[in-house]
Each structure stands twice: as C-alpha cells, then as structure tokens.
Amino acid sequence: MKRLNGVVILLAVLALISNCGKQAVKEEPVKEQAIEKKVEKQQPSEQKPAVVETTKVETTTAVEAPVPEEEKVKxxxxxLEEVLEVATTGDSIDVMxxxxxxxxxxxxAKNEYGVAWMWKKIYTWNIDKIGDNPNLIYPxxxxxxKKPRDKANPVKYEFYDYEVKPGETLWSIAGKEYxxxxxxxxxxxxxxxxxxxxLEKLPPGTxxxxxxxxx
Incomplete structure (x- = not known):
C-alpha cells in the first residue's frame, strides 16, 4: 500500500513539472511580439524630419508670378536690336x-543688353579696371x-552737402548715408x-x- 501511494505521489509530481514547462514555453513568444511592436512604434518618429524638410521646400518655391511669354519676347x-545697333553701327555714346x-x-550683360554674351564686350571696354580675372569685380x-545714341539714358546725380563730424570716417559716413x-x-x-x-585727410568740419x- 505504501508503494502504491509513493507511485501516485511520483506521478503527480511529474505531471506538475510537465505543466510548468508548457507554461514557460508559451511565455517566450509573447515577449518577442511585444518587442517587435515596440520597434514598429519607434520607426515613424525617425522619419519625421524628412517630412518637415519636404514641407519647407514646398513652401518656398513659388514666389514670383510667371511673366507672360509675349512680354518676354518683346x-x-x-x-537684341539695341545690342546689334551698338555692335554694328558704331553710333554709340559712353554711359557709366x-x-x-x-x-x-x-x-x-543680361540686364543692360538682354543677352549674356555681351559680357565679353563689357569686359573689353573695362579691362583696365577689372584686370585679368573677369569673375572678380567690386561693388x-x-x-x-556703350549705348545707342538715340536710346542712351545717362544717369545724372544730384548732390547735397555733408559736414564731417568728429570721429567719422569715409567708411562710417558711407554706412550711415548710403x-x-x-x-x-x-x-x-x-x-x-x-x-x-x-584717406587720412578728413578733419571735422570738412x-x-x-x-x-x-x-
């Protein structure tokens, strides 16, 4: 009888151990799924800067209204007629x-003559001021x-008197007045x-x- 009770107890212990093992195995996949969901939630936040940058670019594109093609051609x-007149007839005057x-x-060249290739003419006319490097010009x-005589519009400046104050320089006066x-x-x-x-001769009262x- 004692042996029978021992066998029953042993079988009960083995059954209990088997059930615990099954529960432990079932818990592992749940943990992995939770980790995967956590990673998926983090990914969109890393992509947000790209969306913001795209929005900035789109808001700064269209600024000026397009100029009608007819006005551009005109x-x-x-x-171009002005350029050809300067280049062929020679009846032109100097404009600063x-x-x-x-x-x-x-x-x-584009602003004054409407064509880019006139930069070579401008460079030729002013090579003494510009020097060897046409890419280096100063404000x-x-x-x-050179402009056609009948189309030239020389700039005429008006002046006013300015009295130099103590401590002023041409640099400071230019910044203040211009x-x-x-x-x-x-x-x-x-x-x-x-x-x-x-440059050193600038006493107050000048x-x-x-x-x-x-x-």
Whole structure:
C-alpha cells in the first residue's frame, strides 16, 4: 500500500513539472511580439524630419508670378536690336554703370543688353579696371557701357552737402548715408578735389558732397 501511494505521489509530481514547462514555453513568444511592436512604434518618429524638410521646400518655391511669354519676347527683341545697333553701327555714346552688390558680368550683360554674351564686350571696354580675372569685380566701381545714341539714358546725380563730424570716417559716413560701408569709394571719388584721394585727410568740419541716390 505504501508503494502504491509513493507511485501516485511520483506521478503527480511529474505531471506538475510537465505543466510548468508548457507554461514557460508559451511565455517566450509573447515577449518577442511585444518587442517587435515596440520597434514598429519607434520607426515613424525617425522619419519625421524628412517630412518637415519636404514641407519647407514646398513652401518656398513659388514666389514670383510667371511673366507672360509675349512680354518676354518683346523685351528680348528690343534688347537684341539695341545690342546689334551698338555692335554694328558704331553710333554709340559712353554711359557709366555703377556695379551693384552681387553683380557679375553676365548678369550686367543680361540686364543692360538682354543677352549674356555681351559680357565679353563689357569686359573689353573695362579691362583696365577689372584686370585679368573677369569673375572678380567690386561693388560701387563704375564701368563704361556703350549705348545707342538715340536710346542712351545717362544717369545724372544730384548732390547735397555733408559736414564731417568728429570721429567719422569715409567708411562710417558711407554706412550711415548710403546704407553700405563699401560705398566709401564713391565718396572718395566724388570728393577727389577736396580729399586728393587721401584717406587720412578728413578733419571735422570738412564739407563733402554726397549723392542723393547711388542708382
């Protein structure tokens, strides 16, 4: 009888161990699924910067309304006729052009003549000022441009008197009056008779003539 009870107890213990093992095996896949779901939730947050950048690009594209093709053709045709007149007839006059910040020869050629290849002419006319490198031009320098006599519109400047104050320089005056310190070269050029191109000669009380506008 005691043996029978021992066998029953042993079988009960083995059955209990078997059930515990099955429960342990079932728990593992649940943990893996939870990890996979956690990773899937993290992925979209890493892609958000790309979506933001795309939105920024799209909001900064269309700024200017397109110019009608008829106006473009009309403007280009007029400019081209002007170029051909300068290049062929020789009946032209010299007009001074002041270089603006961010200008370059091709840009000037397009704005003044409507065609890019006129930059070579501009360079030839001003090679003494520009030097060997046509890509290097400086703001507020004045270039010579040739325009047809009947279409030329030379710029006429008006001036006002400015009294130099203690501690002022051409650099500071240009920044205050013209809005750009680099325009000091314009003041020096316009007052060559007073300054004699001497940057150190600027005592308080000196009367300079300044332009009412640069362009």
């Amino acid at each position: 403007e280009t045709k007029g400019k 052009y002041m270089v603006r910040p961010n200008d370059y020869l091709i840009k000037i 507020f320098n004045e270039f010579l441009l 809005g750009n310190n680099y325009a000091w070269i314009v003041i020096l050029h316009d007052n060559a008779d007073v300054l004699n191109f001497d 009367i300079l003539k300044l332009r009412t506008k640069l362009w």
